Amino acid sequence: MSTKILCFVLVLQQLIGLLLAQQVSRNIFQYGVSSHEVTETSAVLWTRLNITHLQSLASGNVTLKVQVATNNFTSASYEQEQEIGTLQDIVSSRNASDLTIQYQIKNLTQSYTNYFYRFVVAVNGADENGFSSPIGKFKTPPSA
Numbered sequence: 001m002s003t004k005i006l007c008f009v010l011v012l013q014q015l016i017g018l019l020l021a022q023q024v025s026r027n028i029f030q031y032g033v034s035s036h037e038v039t040e041t042s043a044v045l046w047t048r049l050n051i052t053h054l055q056s057l058a059s060g061n062v063t064l065k066v067q068v069a070t071n072n073f074t075s076a077s078y079e080q081e082q083e084i085g086t087l088q089d090i091v092s093s094r095n096a097s098d099l100t101i102q103y104q105i106k107n108l109t110q111s112y113t114n115y116f117y118r119f120v121v122a123v124n125g126a127d128e129n130g131f132s133s134p135i136g137k138f139k140t141p142p143s144a
Contacts, residue, residue: 062087
């Protein structure tokens with residue numbers, strides 16, 4: 001009986017940790033994501049970071065990345081993954097713009113294709129230790 005209780009407690013702790021991580025992720029990216037100026041080979045991606053929740057992460061090596069995929073992130077393979085910068089660089093350079101991030105993703109390889117994207121705050125270089133934005137979607141126009 002005590003083994004079942006121990007297993008239940010461990011599973012419950014993991015679920016609580018997952019729910020807390022999702023809440024922090026929603027708070028960091030509370031303004032969502034957006035895309036615009038989409039062409040056959042590029043798109044401008046937007047998000048706004050919530051500084052209040054980011055400051056609690058400042059103790060570690062924190063970077064902001066953008067990931068683009070054609071598979072809705074159902075697998076670990078991405079079309080592109082690009083690092084935007086460290087949290088310290090972003091906060092110091094974007095203070096006047098209220099931590100609004102616009103990033104142009106280039107060299108998209110498929111026209112007339114649905115692309116999915118997300119921003120990731122990676123802690124100590126590992127995505128699994130970080131937080132992801134909501135997933136956004138855009139469609140490239142057909143070739144001319």
